[in-house]
Amino acid sequence: MTEVIPGINLLQLPLPSRDILMGYVNVYLIHGDNGCLLVDTGWESEPAFDSLKRQLAEIGTHFEDISQIVATHIHPDHYSLAGRLKQLCPAKIALHYLERDLVESYSDIGKLMQQGIERMQINGVPVDELSQVLTRMRATHPEMMKFTPPVLPDTTLYGGEVISVGAFSFKVLWTPGHSPGHICLYEPTKKIIISGDHILPTITPIIELRPHSSDNPLGDYINSLNAVKPLDVNLVLSGHENPFNGLQPRVEGIIQHHKQRNSVILETIKAKPKTAYQIANEILWIPDQGGVNWRDLAPGDKIMAVSETLAHLESMRFSGEVDKFSKGSIIYYQAT
Ligand SMILES: [Zn+2]
Numbered sequence: 001m002t003e004v005i006p007g008i009n010l011l012q013l014p015l016p017s018r019d020i021l022m023g024y025v026n027v028y029l030i031h032g033d034n035g036c037l038l039v040d041t042g043w044e045s046e047p048a049f050d051s052l053k054r055q056l057a058e059i060g061t062h063f064e065d066i067s068q069i070v071a072t073h074i075h076p077d078h079y080s081l082a083g084r085l086k087q088l089c090p091a092k093i094a095l096h097y098l099e100r101d102l103v104e105s106y107s108d109i110g111k112l113m114q115q116g117i118e119r120m121q122i123n124g125v126p127v128d129e130l131s132q133v134l135t136r137m138r139a140t141h142p143e144m145m146k147f148t149p150p151v152l153p154d155t156t157l158y159g160g161e162v163i164s165v166g167a168f169s170f171k172v173l174w175t176p177g178h179s180p181g182h183i184c185l186y187e188p189t190k191k192i193i194i195s196g197d198h199i200l201p202t203i204t205p206i207i208e209l210r211p212h213s214s215d216n217p218l219g220d221y222i223n224s225l226n227a228v229k230p231l232d233v234n235l236v237l238s239g240h241e242n243p244f245n246g247l248q249p250r251v252e253g254i255i256q257h258h259k260q261r262n263s264v265i266l267e268t269i270k271a272k273p274k275t276a277y278q279i280a281n282e283i284l285w286i287p288d289q290g291g292v293n294w295r296d297l298a299p300g301d302k303i304m305a306v307s308e309t310l311a312h313l314e315s316m317r318f319s320g321e322v323d324k325f326s327k328g329s330i331i332y333y334q335a336t
């Protein structure tokens, strides 16, 4: 628990696995005259709840003092504890309307997984590899497979609203890409931005083509990066790792990363068409850390790698560099 600037506390809450996003999520408590605003809630689990309770007590805040909860997006590390907090706080919960539309599909995890499996199969992932991944994920991360259905928000956001609390007036910025209704909160006078998973200091936020994403999530994401790049910001309050300075260079770095990934992927289909699965097998992963071969990726990471490859391929389809066709029930991509 740290005071990042006067009036804003950073609380770091544990995630069910140390393997994901360095093992914790950041939630921010903003103090007002008539109650506090909590931005993001953490993962629904006893360790995260106990940690939140303890850190709030350390700064003399109680659940009853939280009058507003705003979530940057619906992912469980940011939103799944909201349901329990709603029972304890007098807070109204706000979420972007496109995330609210996902509440129903996130409630039926079985259906969501089935849609994901079908998408993987038509993109060339062999059935036995998929079932192996699911079995290994259940064995290695049982706590992550316990899924808490998300709660419906009280208020929906569209972008452009101003959320005032104490000395702060946050402008809601709609920043789709990582999730369709992802938002950032920008405070122009204090020159801070609460960035959720849109911008992290060293991790490149994952952009996947999934059953509920838009047709071109990577294209949306790059547009959202360009939209926040010119903002006057001294401090980025990110959803993972630590708050950092230097919004512009970080945005540039992420855009550059995706450009490079696009050219690496394009190279693999210059000579002949391939499935997203075949492409994901050929390229190096986690390039920022020197690169990891496909065979050395953790099972869950292999599925994310195929979804990420698809997001890149679809963005290049939108820009006309790539085409796709199906043979039997399998989709192939080729350079145009
Ligand atoms: Zn996320």
Ligand SMILES: [Zn+2]
Pocket (backbone or CB within 6 Å): 021, 025, 075, 077, 078, 197, 239, 240
């Ligand atoms: Zn996250």
